[in-house]
Amino acid sequence: MVRKTKEEAEITRLHIIDAARRVFLQCGVSHTSLEKIAAAAGVTRGAVYWHFRNKSELFFAMREDATLPFVDRVVFDADDEDPLAGIETALLEIFRVLADEPKTRETIEIVAFKCEYVDELLPLMGCSSGQEVFLSDLTQAYTRAAARGLLRPGVTPAALATDTFMFVGGLIKHWLGGGPESPFRRDAEQMVRAHVALRRA
Amino acid sequence: MVRKTKEEAEITRLHIIDAARRVFLQCGVSHTSLEKIAAAAGVTRGAVYWHFRNKSELFFAMREDATLPFVDRVVFDADDEDPLAGIETALLEIFRVLADEPKTRETIEIVAFKCEYVDELLPLMGCSSGQEVFLSDLTQAYTRAAARGLLRPGVTPAALATDTFMFVGGLIKHWLGGGPESPFRRDAEQMVRAHVALRRA
DNA sequence: CTATTTACATACAACCGTGTTTGTATAAAC
DNA sequence: GTTTATACAAACACGGTTGTATGTAAATAG
Known part of the structure; x- marks a missing residue:
């Protein structure tokens, strides 16, 4: 896949955080899977696990x-x-x-x-x-x-x-x-x- | 298994509720499985599902x-x-x-x-x-x-x-x-x- | 210009947790 | 005294989630 520059990577990181906030708000933190967050951010769980160790760190x-x-x-x-x-x-x-x-x-x-x-x-x-x-x-x-x-x-x-x-x-x-x-x-x-x-x- | 009388059944129901409170308090509602509650109450999930439709109703x-x-x-x-x-x-x-x-x-x-x-x-x-x-x-x-x-x-x-x-x-x-x-x-x-x-x- | 690292996507294995189904011994109903 | 409903236990099937492992193309380092 098209590898991103550092700035683009930081943008996806913020996108993931924004998506996490939206899904957390709607589903609750516990009932939010990283798959949901990734989908809401337009990425895959791979991207989420790249930027954060787990859901807790993302939270x-x-x-x-x-x-x-x-x-x-x-x-x-x-x-x-x-x-x-x-x-x-x-x-x-x-x-x-x-x-x-x-x-x-x-x-x-x-x-x-x-x-x-x-x-x-x-x-x-x-x-x-x-x-x-x-x-x-x-x-x-x-x-x-x-x-x-x-x-x-x-x-x-x-x-x-x-x-x-x-x-x-x-x-x-x-x-x-x-x-x-x-x-x-x-x-x-x-x-x-x-x-x-x-x-x- | 030894079938209980109505009074004994009500007692197990209260035991399940008490166990749920303890486990909810320690693990949080979302991270509490009915198996945990059943174990804490000294019964199996069968008893929990008999008295309550699901975790929500028990809550x-x-x-x-x-x-x-x-x-x-x-x-x-x-x-x-x-x-x-x-x-x-x-x-x-x-x-x-x-x-x-x-x-x-x-x-x-x-x-x-x-x-x-x-x-x-x-x-x-x-x-x-x-x-x-x-x-x-x-x-x-x-x-x-x-x-x-x-x-x-x-x-x-x-x-x-x-x-x-x-x-x-x-x-x-x-x-x-x-x-x-x-x-x-x-x-x-x-x-x-x-x-x-x-x-x- | 080559080598390496980055920033992901994809695939995989394992584990819970849920709801349901079936079994069963006994209490209660008749 | 049968019959039936009760109060569970045990077994089953299923999807969802997690963490990791692997693949990969492009960016960056040298």
Whole structure:
């Protein structure tokens, strides 16, 4: 067969990853055979086994391909004069990305609903390092808000941060789980604003 | 082979369901063969196919076996003089059940982390009817709290209810996902109290 | 320009897992 | 006391999936 150049090979690699995402989303990771992925990518299993050792490695590659840029896109502005507004913006950005970027949304949906956390995926069940950083950033932002006297009295920044962390986790889950017509998806922005407003002094 | 009486047959049926829960939890639903379940239950696949049409039906039976009593156990006292305390009690009850009743905890862990929502499970991805009832009950409880002037001014009961709903969803996920030594599991009670306290006028 | 490596496609062997079918001893029905 | 239905066990047939091994044409190295 026509052998490809390095650039063309990299393109087929990305095609395989894209195909894997589509099939994972539709069939679930476990019920997806490499044959299905290969067919969806327009190649044979030979190509898949050339680029990836097995389905597990392909899954992790697909995950990195989309979630790594995701965590980088949600940032907290450190020298904001209103840290609460910064938190609100960061939270809204999460759901904007989910709404606007199919690749990220589909990957998160796969990780949340289309795979089983056993064996090699078991370590991913708990709080990922990216999520821990997010929680840490939240705590720092709330601490800055407290320093400026923006928070309700009687609450600690850490408690507010974990509460927001749980809120975000739950909202992402229901945002994705409900489908495009979900009321949670429709009202997400309003819910984020209400959540942050509840913290303001 | 020694044929069983109706009562003995029902016992083997429950044994199969228990075995399915154990194997599902360890291997994930997709990677669990009926042979594994049968072996764990001390029977053969013949017994499994006698009581259930296939793995899917067994999965739903296992799910009903544990989640139906779960939703009934979390109740909101309608004529409480402090509806916010009633909400707090109900939320705490959720995590008490998760902590104290392995069957319920394992089943929730399976549906949260050990199965893929495709095909026949796809409808379960969204908000279940039990969860909708929970959200409705939350809204009513917050409405009663508002009527007694217990809530912070400027927030609607519906907004508080959805916020609490997301909080609970996120906390359950992280409570389960972190394992027995999770800080979220350790601090769940405190987080619930802080969450409710934030709402009080 | 030759040799080697690359980037796959194709073919092969082995193993599960599933659903069904058949067998069978006993409980229950009459 | 037969008969029948029950509650399984055991055996069978089948397709699907995996990993690997082999083939191969072109790109790249030398």
